[in-house]
Amino acid sequence: xxxxxxxxxxxxxxxxxxxxxxxxxxxxxxxxxxxxxxxxxxxxxxxxxxxxxxxxxxxxxxxxxxxxxxxxxxxxxxxxxxxxxxxxxxxxxxxxxxxxxxxxxxxxxxxxxxxxxxxxxxxxxxxxxxxxxxxxxxxxxxxxxxxxxxxxxxxxxxxxxxxxxxxxxxxxxxxxxxxxxxxxxxxxxxxxxxxxxxxxxxxxxxxxxxxxxxxxxxxxxxxxxxxxxxx
Amino acid sequence: xxxxxxxxxxxxxxxxxxxxxxxxxxxxxxxxxxxxxxxxxxxxxxxxxxxxxxxxxxxxxxxxxxxxxxxxxxxxxxxxxxxxxxxxxxxxxxxxxxxxxxxxxxxxxxxxxxxxxxxxxxxxxxxxxxxxxxxxxxxxxxxxxxxxxxxxxxxxxxxxxxxxxxxxxxxxxxxxxxxxxxxxxxxxxxxxxxxxxxxxxxxxxxxxxxxxxxxxxxxxxxxxxxxxxxx
Numbered sequence: 001x002x003x004x005x006x007x008x009x010x011x012x013x014x015x016x017x018x019x020x021x022x023x024x025x026x027x028x029x030x031x032x033x034x035x036x037x038x039x040x041x042x043x044x045x046x047x048x049x050x051x052x053x054x055x056x057x058x059x060x061x062x063x064x065x066x067x068x069x070x071x072x073x074x075x076x077x078x079x080x081x082x083x084x085x086x087x088x089x090x091x092x093x094x095x096x097x098x099x100x101x102x103x104x105x106x107x108x109x110x111x112x113x114x115x116x117x118x119x120x121x122x123x124x125x126x127x128x129x130x131x132x133x134x135x136x137x138x139x140x141x142x143x144x145x146x147x148x149x150x151x152x153x154x155x156x157x158x159x160x161x162x163x164x165x166x167x168x169x170x171x172x173x174x175x176x177x178x179x180x181x182x183x184x185x186x187x188x189x190x191x192x193x194x195x196x197x198x199x200x201x202x203x204x205x206x207x208x209x210x211x212x213x214x215x216x217x218x219x220x221x222x223x224x225x226x227x228x229x230x231x
Numbered sequence: 232x233x234x235x236x237x238x239x240x241x242x243x244x245x246x247x248x249x250x251x252x253x254x255x256x257x258x259x260x261x262x263x264x265x266x267x268x269x270x271x272x273x274x275x276x277x278x279x280x281x282x283x284x285x286x287x288x289x290x291x292x293x294x295x296x297x298x299x300x301x302x303x304x305x306x307x308x309x310x311x312x313x314x315x316x317x318x319x320x321x322x323x324x325x326x327x328x329x330x331x332x333x334x335x336x337x338x339x340x341x342x343x344x345x346x347x348x349x350x351x352x353x354x355x356x357x358x359x360x361x362x363x364x365x366x367x368x369x370x371x372x373x374x375x376x377x378x379x380x381x382x383x384x385x386x387x388x389x390x391x392x393x394x395x396x397x398x399x400x401x402x403x404x405x406x407x408x409x410x411x412x413x414x415x416x417x418x419x420x421x422x423x424x425x426x427x428x429x430x431x432x433x434x435x436x437x438x439x440x441x442x443x444x445x446x447x448x449x450x451x452x453x454x455x456x457x458x459x460x461x462x
Contacts, residue, residue, distance in 0.1 A: 064394075064440040065433045066401035069412065073433055076419065077426035163291070170293030174405060181296055194303035198296055206291035 007196045011187050015201055018183035021097075022208075025169040025179060029101050030162060033108025040113035045120060055113070062110035067103060067168050075099040075175045096175040104168060111161050119154030120146060152223045159216030163209045170205070180204060238418045238428070245411035246435050249400040252332055252410070253439075257396060259336035264343025271348045282344065289341035294334075294399050301334040302327060302406045331403035339396045346392065350385035351377065383454040390447030394440055401436070411435055 043055040062070070078084045078093055092098040123146050131141035173182035184201040188194050270282035289297065306324035313320045324330075354377050362372040382389075404412035415428040422428065 061433075061437065064437040066398040066436055068401045068404075069429060069433050069436060072412065072415070073426065073429040077429045080424055080426035167291075167293040170295045173295070181293060181299075184296075185299070188299075188303065192307065194300060194307055198300045198303070202288075202292040202296050202300070205293055205296065206288065209291035 004193065004196055007191065007193050008200045011184075011197055012200060014187060015180055015183050015197075015204065018178055018180035019204060021172075021177065021179040021182075022166075022169050025097075025100060025104060025172055026162075026166055026208075029104035029169075030108055030165055032101070032105035033112055033165075036105060036109030037112035037116055040109055041116045041120070044113065044117060059110045059114060062107050063114070067107050068171050068174060070107060071100060071103040071171055071175060074103050096172070096177050100169075100172045100175065100177060104165065107168070108161065108165055111164075112158065115154045115157040115161060116150065118157065119150035119152075122153045123149045152220070155216060155220045155223065159212060159220075162212050162216070166205065166208050166212065238414065238422075241414045241418070242411055242431060242435065245409065245414040246439075248328070248408065248410040249397075250439070252328065252335070252400050252403065252408075253397055255332045256336040256339065256400075257393065259332065260339040260343050260392075260396065263336060263340030264347045267340065267344030268347035268351055271344065272351055286341045286344050289338050294338050295402055295405065297338055298331060298334040298402055298406065301337070302330040305330055327403065327406040327408045331400075331406060331408055335396060335399045335402075338399065339392055342392050342395075343389070346385050346388040347381070349388075350381040353384040354380045386447065386451055386454055390443070390451075393443050393447070397440055397443060398436065401432075 040055045040058060043051040044059075046052065074093070075096055078099075084090065084093060093102075127145050127149065128141055131145050132138075136144070169179060170181040172179045173185055176182075178186070180201050184197050188197045191197065267282045267285060270278040273279065302324070306322070309323045309325065310320065313323050358376050358380070359372060362376045367375065400410070401412055404410055404416070407413070411432045412429075415425075415432045418428045419425045
């Protein structure tokens with residue numbers, strides 16, 4: 001058994017066609033996930049039981065089950081129902097791409113809302129007291145004082161979540177999508193050279209994870225620059 | 232449970248398979264984590280570099296890809312080795328269960344390494360020095376001073392890693408282990424009720440993760456008993 005480097009270089013262009021799909025899955029689902037997360041967070045901290053309860057149940061279900069199972073329930077499971085197949089969303093739910101987006105977004109929404117909640121709870125009580133002493137309304141204080149601090153506090157955990165999301169997009173290959181892992185699996189099925197192909201795919205994933213980490217690190221340093229200035 | 236139409240016992244045995252996989256890979260992951268943490272905390276440059284490379288690689292690669300590399304890589308390597316003795320052999324693979332257990336343990340072990348490293352650093356160095364002064368050997372210090380303190384510090388993160396390990400077990404259906412996702416696939420082809428079958432899988436995972444969460448909560452209560460003030 002020889003490690004064939006020619007195979008690696010030959011397969012990289014094909015793998016990069018899958019990279020586009022991987023990035024699409026990542027960007028689209030992390031954006032939708034973030035929107036869902038903010039809505040869930042607002043429901044969670046609203047203090048009204050009929051808003052808190054659905055948010056808690058949603059988070060509990062999506063954090064307690066594997067993403068693979070969620071993708072299978074949505075992609076293979078939903079067409080069991082007549083009203084889904086007749087419904088307006090069928091053109092979307094028929095496509096494995098949109099099913100993956102749906103599963104990944106719902107998953108990200110649950111995880112990220114917990115991260116954001118940690119950030120909001122981490123904001124110093126004194127800042128809010130100062131705001132109410134200055135006569136700023138609750139809503140204003142949430143938007144102008146709590147939110148910027150909470151965003152900075154939740155950035156490190158959020159960047160970890162984006163990295164987990166990048167890794168989760170590989171699951172799209174289980175529902176016939178040709179993302180990077182999907183392309184790698186088809187090449188391996190033809191050449192039967194698992195080491196060369198899978199390891200080059202793994203390297204591309206690691207580069208993405210590294211870039212995400214560096215990018216968020218820079219953003220965090222920029223957002224914390226006012227803390228350094230006091231030294 | 233008439234909706235399950237006689238698949239109940241298959242789900243039960245499938246659940247046994249993932250629980251067994253969970254136990255096996257948890258044990259391997261803890262051992263890897265302890266070794267990794269020891270390497271990172273040792274003064275040896277080479278050991279540190281190896282441990283760092285290990286954690287970077289396995290935290291940046293998708294779980295599915297690691298699983299495929301371990302399973303198909305082991306198969307190709309084994310086949311090549313056996314063929315050099317007996318050219319008639321076409322294909323040999325290691326049992327998918329053990330490939331899965333090892334792959335998942337490698338991934339979770341990387342996270343465990345970081346958790347254990349942090350927990351060992353959290354043990355007050357004064358206690359270790361006191362143990363030295365009392366004439367305890369290195370091994371005794373490790374067992375009687377370091378371990379009883381570090382497991383309390385490691386527990387919250389350890390609980391999260393157990394949950395992600397549990398959810399990673401869903402992946403091994405991809406390499407053909409007969410666990411609950413696999414059972415759901417089989418049941419779907421017979422009953423044509425994919426949603427019912429996959430929701431059962433999600434429900435089983437939700438039950439198991441709930442039990443793990445509760446167990447970790449109880450353990451945390453037990454671990455921090457000494458911190459609660461006397462009543």
